[in-house]
Amino acid sequence: MKHSKKERQRLLKDKIASDPFITDESLAELFKVSVQTIRLDRLELSIPELRERMKHAAREHYDEVKALAPEEVIGEIIDLQLDKEAISILDIKEEHVFYRNDIARGHFLFAQANSLAVAIINDELALTNKASVNFMRQVKIGERVVARAVVTEAGKAKTLVEVTSKVNREVVFRGEFTMYRSRL
């Protein structure tokens, strides 16, 4: 069902308030209008684009990565509290998918999650010891993967990091990483 512009803008505002990580593409689908229309709606309502909303939603000042160089992180870190939690986003592009079917290759989802699990460690040396991962659904080119890492157990011998990656709030990947660090 199509809504009037006014009605749509009201619903759009509510929707974004309740789900700040929703993409313009998903909103367009939801309201059965073009992505361009959603962009114009957002402009009129002064709602920033998703990436800006995510940065805004994240803490203004977050910790700096210690265990690796920031440019070594796969994806873009938008929030980081060392030894607590971290969030990164990865836009799936051509270089991440199989030629044949545009499905994201598993090792990129793994790399995003794994590098976030390394980045969250408050130590100059953090190495992955074990990982147990589940690929819950295929991720396609053009989708934005939001990974959230949480430290569930911190010890020198073993730091456990759980990572959940979502596309439009749907879980696409889950991983548990057992990390080694040089000190605590």
Added chain:
Amino acid sequence: MKHSKKERQRLLKDKIASDPFITDESLAELFKVSVQTIRLDRLELSIPELRERMKHAAREHYDEVKALAPEEVIGEIIDLQLDKEAISILDIKEEHVFYRNDIARGHFLFAQANSLAVAIINDELALTNKASVNFMRQVKIGERVVARAVVTEAGKAKTLVEVTSKVNREVVFRGEFTMYRSRL
């Protein structure tokens, strides 16, 4: 203890016969001579370099990859029997390691193993469902990782692939991949 050249060449020949995947670097260390000396020894003994030995050791004709384009495989496949077993080698270079400590990043070992687990599947569509991996020891720049994948259970709903990756016969990575395929 240093050996005479003749003695060393005899031992070298035996060593390579018993461990065809040994690198020149390891041989140099073993015999306490330079890598250059080992190369000259091999030349005199007409023993081809490691990569050639590995290709030779592998079956002359092996299957073609079906589930992905050959250039999408991370590492170089040197043996492949679809739905049975496969071997690939990956030379760890600058682009695979952390700037800081020259240790290979986990996701490259994962990618080598995972793409081998995809490549082994005799189907046009093979996707990773789950993976459980262990990083047994750090791999450094300049090392050559030999991954061997074996299908331990083949079914449409679930094909299990076990991958063991070694450097100089020492296990550095172990992974079990649960793969999905479109048909059997």
